[in-house]
Amino acid sequence: MASPLIDPKLIAEIRLVERTSGQSNVLSGLVRKLEDHVADFPSQLAACFARGDVTGAAREAHTMQGSCRQLGASALGDLFSAIESSVKAGDHAEAMRRLDAGAELIAQSLEALKRA
Numbered sequence: 001m002a003s004p005l006i007d008p009k010l011i012a013e014i015r016l017v018e019r020t021s022g023q024s025n026v027l028s029g030l031v032r033k034l035e036d037h038v039a040d041f042p043s044q045l046a047a048c049f050a051r052g053d054v055t056g057a058a059r060e061a062h063t064m065q066g067s068c069r070q071l072g073a074s075a076l077g078d079l080f081s082a083i084e085s086s087v088k089a090g091d092h093a094e095a096m097r098r099l100d101a102g103a104e105l106i107a108q109s110l111e112a113l114k115r116a
Contacts, residue, residue: 004074004075006073006113007072011027027116030071034073034110044060062080064080072116073109079098079106082098086098
């Protein structure tokens with residue numbers, strides 16, 4: 001079974017933090033940060049590959065996975081998990097292929113987070 005695009009329970013928890021803290025921009029700020037990191041991810045991954053830094057590349061993918069899951073973007077977290085697996089297996093071409101193939105999922109997930 002495919003993961004949902006957005007987990008409404010996690011979004012509700014973030015909205016609760018906003019209400020209790022009086023800060024109405026917690027979710028939007030986190031989404032902007034995620035969007036920036038997603039935009040930088042291909043170049044970060046490629047730089048790690050160019051240096052032969054498999055550990056760094058895996059860490060980048062793992063960090064993205066965690067960030068996505070914390071915001072409730074489950075399917076996007078799954079994508080970065082798959083990329084991390086490819087990196088750890090030493091298949092850099094497959095990691096990049098997965099990233100390229102996930103472009104629409106990335107766009108849909110970010111848009112869903114912005115609307116949440």
